[in-house]
Amino acid sequence: MPVPPSPRRSGALLLAAATVATVLTCGAAAPAAADEPGWTAEPVAGSAPTAAKAGTRPYFYLAGTSGTVLEDRLALANTSDREHTITLRGADAYNTAAGAFAVRSAKPAAGGGSEGPVTGAGVWISFGKGATVKVPPRTRAVVPFTVTVPPGSPPGDHPAAVVATEAGREVGVRVHLRVGGPALAALTVEDVSVRGKGAAASVTYCLVNRGNVALVPELAISAEGTLGKVAGRSIRTLPVEVLPGQRVELTEPWPGAPVFDRVALTLTVTAPGGARATASASAWFVPWGIAGATGLGLLCLGAVAATALLLVRKRRIRAGDGPGPSPHGSAVPAEAPAPEHELTGAPR
Incomplete structure (x- = not known):
């Protein structure tokens, strides 16, 4: 799937004051709905060719060779009437069994350790001193972050995400990161x-x-x-x-x-x-209803045929037993064999 590029920089970055969130006063923002937390997280609008007219981006796209440092910016918009304290982190991304895009959780597992340890590109993401941001009411905070690609990183896509968290609620924004080198589609x-x-x-x-x-x-x-x-x-x-x-x-x-x-x-x-x-x-x-009825019919037909063959066989056995005793209880004498004549050639 073609992915639109976004503005990016490589090489060492001097972030003297860039790690501090830039807070901008929002315009006449509509009040948040009762079931909404009152804040959003999304990439800062860019000039990607496929972006919407307003310049919004559905995710971050970063590309560079191993050993470089890339940067981008996340926008946190507070549409409520109270201050929000939001924590930011990087996370690895993966496919669920059904194919959905998901990110590893940072919550500890029941038996200790981490439910989703950051071992991939998620650990390359850093917000520096801006990992925790206080966003005043009706304001929008722009938070820069960096992606440091380690030397020797394999080429190709390294799925990751930026995750914003407050009071147990997490919002993830995908980071599509590609490291330069041969691309293999298989x-x-x-x-x-x-x-x-x-x-x-x-x-x-x-x-x-x-x-x-x-x-x-x-x-x-x-x-x-x-x-x-x-x-x-x-x-x-x-x-x-x-x-x-x-x-x-x-x-x-x-x-x-x-x-x-x-x-x-x-x-x-x-x-x-x-x-x-x-x-x-x-x-x-196989339509099992029809097959079952047909099978039962064939079974019955086979039983009838087997019974008929058995009766025929019994009749043949009785016919081959020979004559039985006479009505008076005496055996019927066997018929005497015909006399044999010796052929001598002499006239009788």
Whole structure:
């Protein structure tokens, strides 16, 4: 997925006073709703080509080579009538099992340690002395931060986020960080299976990003049955971005599945950068109600046929037993064999 660049700087940064939040008085801001905390966090408006007319950015985009320092700015807007004290930190990002973008939590785990230790790009993010910001009512604070890319960092995408926290509420803003170097787009499709039947059928599968850049894949499904071609799914973009090294489990509706057939499925997944993968699976579609009734009928027919064969066999056995005793209780004498004549050639 093309990502719009944002203003960035590399090299050493002199942040003498930049670590102190710049507080600006907000205009006539609308009062916050009752269920809202009264503050927001978002990137400072930039001039990205795909940004909205107002210049807003949905996330941070930073790029540079290993060993450089990048910078950007976060805007905290207080729309309420009281002061808010907000804590800022960097966090690693990952995909949930369903493919959503998520960040590691900083809350301690029940058994000690950290529920989401910062070991990736999240630890590269620093707010310096501005990690805790007091935002007066109806004001907007602009907080600079830096991203220090360690020397020798591998090339590719390093998912991270800036997280703002107050009173247990966290707001994360994605940081799309790319380290310069060769980009590898690679993925695999695994664990393909079919669930349901008919219009309620679906195909479940796993996508694994084997490369070093985030991918937004496209999926196509083709199907071939023993009774002929089966309707699959035309190519479409999946509503998920798979981060490097992540594995997501997805389900694709398949309303064209047959009611009765054996089908061979082929899933083809592609992504920008030349990534392509295929996987196959087979599935039986049997209307079990009809199959059960048919099976019961065949079973009954088989029982009738077996009984008939048994009766025929018994009759044949009785016919081969020979004559029984006479009505007067004496045995019927056996018929005497015919006399044999010796052939001597002499006339008699």
